[in-house]
Amino acid sequence: MILSRYLFIGMLLLFAIGFAVAPLVLIRIIAPRRPTPHKGQTVECGLETQGETWIRFRLQYYIFALLFVVFDVETVFLYPWAASYVSLGWYAFVEMMVFLAMLTVGLVYAWAIGALKWQ
Amino acid sequence: MLLLMLVSAGMLVAGLWEILIFREFGPMRGVFVQIAGAAVLCAVGTVLARNLIHSALYLVAFFFLVACLFIMLEAEFLAVMQVLVFIGAVAILLMFGIMLTQDVQGDQVEAHSVLRRLPAAIVAIGLFVMLAVAVQQRPDFSKARTERAAPSVAARERVLNQMPQELGLDLMQRWCLPFELVGLLLTASLVGAVALAQPVGSLSAGSDGTPSPGSLTETPEHLSREVAGGTHSSSRPDLVSP
Amino acid sequence: MNGLWVSIVAMKMAALSEPVPWVAWFLWLFVGFAGLFPLLVAYIVWGERKVAARFQDRIGPNRVGPFGLLQSIADLVKLLFKEDFTPARADFLIHALAPVLMLISAMLSLAVIPFGFGSVSMRNDPVTGVLRPTLTGFSAVDLPSGVPYLIAVSSIASLGLFLAGWSSRNKYALLGSMRSVAQMVSYEIPQVLATVPIVLWSGTLSLTGILDRQVETGWYVLTPPGFMAFVIFMISSFAEVNRAPFDLPEAESELIAGFHLEYSSMRFGLFFLAEYMSMFAVCCICTTLFLGGGAIPFLAFPRGLLGGYVVVDLFLNLITILVFSLKVGLLIFLFFWVRATLPRMRVDRLMAFAWKLLIPLCLVNLLIAAIWFEIVIRPVAGRPDGPGFLQWWIGFGVTALLEVLAFFGAVWLYRQDSEHSLKTWRSSTGSKPSIIAWRSVPTKV
Numbered sequence: 001m002i003l004s005r006y007l008f009i010g011m012l013l014l015f016a017i018g019f020a021v022a023p024l025v026l027i028r029i030i031a032p033r034r035p036t037p038h039k040g041q042t043v044e045c046g047l048e049t050q051g052e053t054w055i056r057f058r059l060q061y062y063i064f065a066l067l068f069v070v071f072d073v074e075t076v077f078l079y080p081w082a083a084s085y086v087s088l089g090w091y092a093f094v095e096m097m098v099f100l101a102m103l104t105v106g107l108v109y110a111w112a113i114g115a116l117k118w119q
Numbered sequence: 120m121l122l123l124m125l126v127s128a129g130m131l132v133a134g135l136w137e138i139l140i141f142r143e144f145g146p147m148r149g150v151f152v153q154i155a156g157a158a159v160l161c162a163v164g165t166v167l168a169r170n171l172i173h174s175a176l177y178l179v180a181f182f183f184l185v186a187c188l189f190i191m192l193e194a195e196f197l198a199v200m201q202v203l204v205f206i207g208a209v210a211i212l213l214m215f216g217i218m219l220t221q222d223v224q225g226d227q228v229e230a231h232s233v234l235r236r237l238p239a240a241i242v243a244i245g246l247f248v249m250l251a252v253a254v255q256q257r258p259d260f261s262k263a264r265t266e267r268a269a270p271s272v273a274a275r276e277r278v279l280n281q282m283p284q285e286l287g288l289d290l291m292q293r294w295c296l297p298f299e300l301v302g303l304l305l306t307a308s309l310v311g312a313v314a315l316a317q318p319v320g321s322l323s324a325g326s327d328g329t330p331s332p333g334s335l336t337e338t339p340e341h342l343s344r345e346v347a348g349g350t351h352s353s354s355r356p357d358l359v360s361p
Numbered sequence: 362m363n364g365l366w367v368s369i370v371a372m373k374m375a376a377l378s379e380p381v382p383w384v385a386w387f388l389w390l391f392v393g394f395a396g397l398f399p400l401l402v403a404y405i406v407w408g409e410r411k412v413a414a415r416f417q418d419r420i421g422p423n424r425v426g427p428f429g430l431l432q433s434i435a436d437l438v439k440l441l442f443k444e445d446f447t448p449a450r451a452d453f454l455i456h457a458l459a460p461v462l463m464l465i466s467a468m469l470s471l472a473v474i475p476f477g478f479g480s481v482s483m484r485n486d487p488v489t490g491v492l493r494p495t496l497t498g499f500s501a502v503d504l505p506s507g508v509p510y511l512i513a514v515s516s517i518a519s520l521g522l523f524l525a526g527w528s529s530r531n532k533y534a535l536l537g538s539m540r541s542v543a544q545m546v547s548y549e550i551p552q553v554l555a556t557v558p559i560v561l562w563s564g565t566l567s568l569t570g571i572l573d574r575q576v577e578t579g580w581y582v583l584t585p586p587g588f589m590a591f592v593i594f595m596i597s598s599f600a601e602v603n604r605a606p607f608d609l610p611e612a613e614s615e616l617i618a619g620f621h622l623e624y625s626s627m628r629f630g631l632f633f634l635a636e637y638m639s640m641f642a643v644c645c646i647c648t649t650l651f652l653g654g655g656a657i658p659f660l661a662f663p664r665g666l667l668g669g670y671v672v673v674d675l676f677l678n679l680i681t682i683l684v685f686s687l688k689v690g691l692l693i694f695l696f697f698w699v700r701a702t703l704p705r706m707r708v709d710r711l712m713a714f715a716w717k718l719l720i721p722l723c724l725v726n727l728l729i730a731a732i733w734f735e736i737v738i739r740p741v742a743g744r745p746d747g748p749g750f751l752q753w754w755i756g757f758g759v760t761a762l763l764e765v766l767a768f769f770g771a772v773w774l775y776r777q778d779s780e781h782s783l784k785t786w787r788s789s790t791g792s793k794p795s796i797i798a799w800r801s802v803p804t805k806v
Contacts, residue, residue, distance in 0.1 A: 012501070063316050091291070283506055
């Protein structure tokens with residue numbers, strides 16, 4: 001049964017959370033805590049930090065994340081195709097190649113227009 | 120902690136609701152109601168959180184709970200893909216999207232007026248009603264559970280172990296055309312996004328800060344160029360703005 | 362949270378008549394995940410310090426215990442007694458959540474690794490469809506969607522990394538995490554694409570099924586497309602676990618320490634633990650997918666011996682687990698070696714390397730893997746004796762030739778881009794070009 005396998009995954013998830021949180025709780029008890037205003041400052045290599053940290057970042061990051069999502073969705077289709085390939089004929093091969101060719105066109109376009117260039 | 124508290128409160132409410140409404144404690148139904156209740160609470164948290172990153176995190180929790188629901192439906196592959204695509208990829212896209220937008224990353228987000236909330240509320244309620252009606256009107260909605268004979272445990276296990284293979288066979292044979300169309304859609308979104316993002320003047324103005332290919336060290340300019348707009352390091356207006 | 366799991370357990374016991382291996386699961390949890398794996402990680406850290414010291418002509422830790430064997434334990438104790446503090450402007454909860462997410466991601470991926478061969482049971486072969494004795498695998502659970510599961514849980518780490526940088530409210534930490542998330546998502550694509558040939562040849566997504574297939578037909582790394590996939594997988598794994606030469610998020614000189622700059626005491630220790638555990642996990646995954654798991658090289662595995670007597674099963678599993686650990690150890694040594702040898706890559710080169718070289722290469726490799734499948738695997742599907750000598754070598758020759766062509770084609774394509782062309786390099790530096798942009802390389806005087 002599928003649920004029993006995931007019962008273990010759930011148990012492991014809880015266990016991992018516990019395993020990670022336990023030291024955090026432990027240091028609350030045994031480690032010293034003497035906060036001072038200067039200690040709580042943000043690190044800036046000896047200077048006082050200026051301005052806001054949460055500022056607008058470049059579009060570049062978003063573009064790469066978007067490319068990543070597209071290729072991630074592609075894997076959703078690649079895995080079942082690969083797993084069932086033995087029971088399928090040449091047409092499955094052609095179908096997947098058409099699918100991949102379309103994505104490759106997208107990748108080539110992104111490359112050609114310079115979107116893959118990190119600056 | 121807030122998230123955890125909200126989730127456990129949701130469990131409690133869901134449990135009470137379940138006792139009140141269903142009267143019987145079926146184990147599967149109990150689990151479902153608890154997960155669904157927590158998911159609804161996470162969705163509410165997504166809407167109500169002031170900080171957009173917190174809001175996105177509630178959404179991630181919601182995605183995870185939806186994956187749990189898929190597991191309950193014995194759709195293992197779907198659950199794994201839910202985590203892979205939505206938590207692994209879409210969440211990152213959301214985070215980068217938030218970092219891309221001016222003045223929303225922090226905690227000084229201005230409240231929107233009722234005038235702007237009203238259309239959103241109407242659209243949300245309308246969508247909910249539409250979906251609810253659509254689900255209710257499916258002819259097999261009420262009959263399916265009672266009339267279809269449950270397959271044996273062994274048969275189910277056999278099918279479940281072959282799930283990815285069966286999915287691939289169906290995708291390649293019966294759903295061939297939709298599959299290719301999805302490919303086209305993906306390509307269109309890829310090309311569209313890249314094309315839309317490109318003409319922004321600040322991005323193509325690489326002349327002021329593009330490192331020469333031979334620059335051997337990573338200069339401080341290189342660091343500051345990561346912030347938006349390709350501004351030159353000496354001015355950095357977005358770093359000193361109030 | 363408790364109510365949920367208690368009721369799931371109740372549901373299990375009430376609704377299903379199938380027995381659940383509680384004892385085995387609790388042994389896995391409390392011997393494996395609570396004891397053995399963290400201990401292993403502690404000694405991987407010790408090993409890295411020793412190996413790195415030898416590479417740099419030093420001795421390394423040698424004060425705490427014989428050969429410094431207790432050094433990691435001492436470090437742990439030190440970290441536990443360091444002052445626990447969060448920066449005043451940080452987002453407290455998310456600051457604590459980030460390392461937890463990273464550790465969850467590393468631990469969950471160890472759940473499906475078949476460390477040993479387990480026993481045998483009669484199952485239908487995914488490729489041929491005939492009933493034959495199949496290895497059950499010595500893993501905590503065996504999921505039918507094992508490979509995507511691994512990718513899914515390891516992609517949670519990038520979320521944790523982003524949150525660590527964001528919640529610190531430090532410019533350097535945020536920059537470091539933004540960069541490293543961009544790096545991780547870029548290298549996840551070639552990593553995923555490199556596993557697809559393996560799934561293609563095995564006809565299953567279950568890791569135990571893949572292991573069984575390799576014991577049957579030989580290690581996948583020994584085929585040309587498999588070797589290419591192995592190399593790409595390893596390179597992307599270096600980037601996925603943020604190790605040198607892809608350790609940009611932790612670039613000391615540029616970003617002070619990157620995303621964990623504002624973390625101290627055991628909070629930092631959790632990041633450390635997660636990094637080394639995910640390195641261990643990635644080596645385990647690589648061993649399972651490409652290096653035949655616990656199979657002994659050049660020996661046919663006596664499959665018939667399994668499943669008869671418990672003592673024999675235990676003994677054979679012990680051997681396979683030892684062989685598995687040896688292979689994992691070699692891969693981990695590779696990680697140390699690369700770290701001691703290669704300097705850090707520049708961020709633009711790093712992204713270009715993933716998108717312009719590895720991903721095209723992966724796509725072509727997938728095509729070649731399908732050709733290998735058609736030449737060597739499909740014609741003999743259903744025959745018990747496997748591919749003939751001649752057939753195997755024809756497949757090897759054809760695919761090896763194609764792989765070489767693909768590799769040089771991809772490099773040629775990469776060089777066509779003016780950004781990476783040799784001409785630009787020579788005109789600007791006059792030095793020897795390389796994929797890696799050499800920073801100031803320390804030379805021994």
